[in-house]
Amino acid sequence: MGMEILVSTAKFLIVMTVILVSVIILVYLERRISAFIQNRTGPNRVGPYGLFQAIADVVKLLLKEDIVPKNAYKPVHDLAPIISIGAALSTFAVIPVGNTIELFGTTMKLMIADVNIGILYILSVTSIGVYGITLAGWSSNNKYSLLGGLRSSAQLISYELSMGLSIIGVLMISGTLRLDQIVQHQTMYIGGWLPNWNIFLQPVAFITFVVAAFAETNRLPFDLPEAEPELVGGYHTEYTGLKFGLFFLAEYANMITAAAVITTLFLGGWHLPYAENLGLSAFTLSLLQVLAFCAKVTVILLFFIVTRWTLPRFRYDQLMDIGWKVMLPLAIANVLVTGLILVL
Amino acid sequence: MLEGYIPIFVMLAGGAAFGIVMVKLNELFGPKHPTEEKYTTYESGMEPVKSARERFSIKFYMVAVLFILFDIEVVFLYPWAVTFKGLGVNGFITMAVFIFILLVGYYYVWRKGALEWD
Numbered sequence: 001m002g003m004e005i006l007v008s009t010a011k012f013l014i015v016m017t018v019i020l021v022s023v024i025i026l027v028y029l030e031r032r033i034s035a036f037i038q039n040r041t042g043p044n045r046v047g048p049y050g051l052f053q054a055i056a057d058v059v060k061l062l063l064k065e066d067i068v069p070k071n072a073y074k075p076v077h078d079l080a081p082i083i084s085i086g087a088a089l090s091t092f093a094v095i096p097v098g099n100t101i102e103l104f105g106t107t108m109k110l111m112i113a114d115v116n117i118g119i120l121y122i123l124s125v126t127s128i129g130v131y132g133i134t135l136a137g138w139s140s141n142n143k144y145s146l147l148g149g150l151r152s153s154a155q156l157i158s159y160e161l162s163m164g165l166s167i168i169g170v171l172m173i174s175g176t177l178r179l180d181q182i183v184q185h186q187t188m189y190i191g192g193w194l195p196n197w198n199i200f201l202q203p204v205a206f207i208t209f210v211v212a213a214f215a216e217t218n219r220l221p222f223d224l225p226e227a228e229p230e231l232v233g234g235y236h237t238e239y240t241g242l243k244f245g246l247f248f249l250a251e252y253a254n255m256i257t258a259a260a261v262i263t264t265l266f267l268g269g270w271h272l273p274y275a276e277n278l279g280l281s282a283f284t285l286s287l288l289q290v291l292a293f294c295a296k297v298t299v300i301l302l303f304f305i306v307t308r309w310t311l312p313r314f315r316y317d318q319l320m321d322i323g324w325k326v327m328l329p330l331a332i333a334n335v336l337v338t339g340l341i342l343v344l
Numbered sequence: 345m346l347e348g349y350i351p352i353f354v355m356l357a358g359g360a361a362f363g364i365v366m367v368k369l370n371e372l373f374g375p376k377h378p379t380e381e382k383y384t385t386y387e388s389g390m391e392p393v394k395s396a397r398e399r400f401s402i403k404f405y406m407v408a409v410l411f412i413l414f415d416i417e418v419v420f421l422y423p424w425a426v427t428f429k430g431l432g433v434n435g436f437i438t439m440a441v442f443i444f445i446l447l448v449g450y451y452y453v454w455r456k457g458a459l460e461w462d
Contacts, residue, residue: 008351012358065374066367070383071395082363089359093352113351120422121352142385146396150404157411164418171425237386242370246363317461320407324459328414328450332443335421342428343436 011112015092023252024054030305037309057245064241069141072238076139081239081246084132088253091125094118095260096180098270098290101283109180110270110290118179119167122261123160126216129254130156133235136247140238148234151224151316158323159215159222165331166205166212169338170198170265183269187276197268204334206266208327213258215323218251220308224316259300260293267296406458417446 028043028051035042043050068074098110115121130153137149171177174185188196199206215222231237236247263269272292275285314322385392424431424439431438453459 004347004350005354008354009358011351012354016358016362062370062373063375064370065376066370067382069385071385071392078367082360082367085363085366086356086359089362090352090355093355112355113348115348115352140385141396143387143396143398146400150400154404154407157415158407161411161414161418164415165421168418168421168425171422172428175426175429177422177426232386232388241374242366246366320459320461324410325454332447335425336440336443339428339436339439343433 008112015112016089019089019092019253019256020249022256023249024058026252026256026301026305027054027057029302030308033302033305034309037306061242061245066241066243067238069238071141073139073141076135077238078243080132080136080139081243081250082132083135084129084250085246085253087125087129087132088250088257091122091254091257092260094121094179095257095264096183096269097260097293098286101286110286111180114180115178117177118182119171119177119265122257123164123167126254127157127160129250132247132250136239137235140235142238144232144237145235148231148237151231152218152235155215155218155222155224155319155323158320159212159327162208162323162327162331163212163216165328165335166202166208167265168335169202169205172335172338172342173198173201179264179269183264183271186268187271189273195268195271195273197266197271199266202266202334202338204330205338206262208331208334209266210262211322211327213262214304214307215319217254217258217304219255219304221311221314222319223308223313224319255301255304256297259297259304262300263293263296267300269293403461410453410458413449414446417442 031053032042032050034040043053046052046056068077093113094111094115096109096111100109113121133156134149134153137145137147137152140146170182174182176182176185182198186195186197190196190200194200233239236244239247270289270293272289275288275292278285280288385396387393420442421439424435428435
């Protein structure tokens with residue numbers, strides 16, 4: 001029991017460090033790529049090529065005054081960013097970043113929590129993140145914040161439906177809620193050469209899931225909650241300093257988790273096609289698979305960034321129309337068609 | 345059986361602790377220069393008009409109610425999907441009927457205009 005807690009704490013610290021460093025790199029990449037797309041230079045003063053810009057920003061936020069408006073409800077105003085970041089950081093617990101690995105004479109799985117309800121855990125913790133945003137909007141006692149928080153929660157719950165429904169197709173194929181077994185199922189080959197990745201078996205589910213993931217992470221073209229021209233900053237209008245920084249951090253951590261979930265469910269997770277036939281030692285193979293996982297996540301994150309800077313924003317009614325009138329029927333149809341094919 | 349969940353509790357506690365530490369650090373290092381104007385609600389530089397504790401559009405309430413309805417259906421689908429291969433044709437037809445009933449409700453909601461935003 002005590003040992004268990006110690007090991008999990010160590011794993012948690014490692015994962016948290018990796019996520020935080022990835023967020024810093026991601027913010028840097030986002031700013032550089034957006035600058036490149038918009039024919040600007042982007043951050044280039046702090047450190048070589050502006051690499052330390054994100055770290056400088058964190059220090060700046062840390063030294064800012066923490067302003068809580070006198071009309072705001074302080075306990076909830078403080079609690080909201082903590083809920084957001086807590087949910088964002090702990091979602092990663094059930095994602096397998098690699099196959100089993102031999103370390104110090106013991107074989108262990110490269111995931112933090114090996115529970116039999118992996119996907120349900122991800123869905124439920126993601127939904128807790130909605131509370132952070134809603135409470136932030138409500139507790140600020142500001143009209144912009146309230147509207148931003150309301151819009152955001154309506155958007156998140158709408159797209160959660162199609163997200164949950166598009167996972168069902170994957171579950172029907174693999175017959176388990178365990179993420180490591182879902183990945184294991186994808187390591188086979190169709191016809192001896194095509195990797196058995198769910199993107200090939202469930203293309204419609206893949207598309208609906210990716211669109212829902214964009215909406216769930218508040219990324220453009222779905223970033224209505226903080227539409228600057230109408231709502232100033234949306235739900236975090238009244239936040240300053242690191243409390244604002246925590247929302248920012250949660251957004252990017254959510255992006256990384258979303259990319260990791262997409263990779264796990266649809267792109268074969270840590271599976272590196274044909275690598276198991278190369279005759280490498282078990283340890284090298286495990287390392288290669290972890291690298292493959294990271295590479296896939298990076299590609300999806302780059303896709304997220306490039307999409308943000310190339311597409312315009314939806315109107316709110318269009319956003320809700322897509323969620324309820326296009327994605328939902330599409331996801332239900334996908335479940336029925338998958339069932340029909342599997343039965344036949 | 346609960347032992348597998350220890351890492352999850354550690355993870356949740358760690359995530360929350362990280363947030364609390366960050367908020368506290370900010371309170372510790374940030375300056376404190378309170379002025380009357382700084383602590384008023386931001387409203388594009390104007391004097392705030394009334395409070396934000398006002399009534400808001402019923403649409404958001406509708407979305408929340410519909411979400412609960414459909415989300416419960418999704419929850420029902422999960423155990424079915426996991427055991428799908430063992431249930432065979434019978435299981436598929438049963439769930440197809442369930443989804444059909446739900447689609448009738450979906451059609452009704454659509455025709456009633458609950459999904460319209462204007």
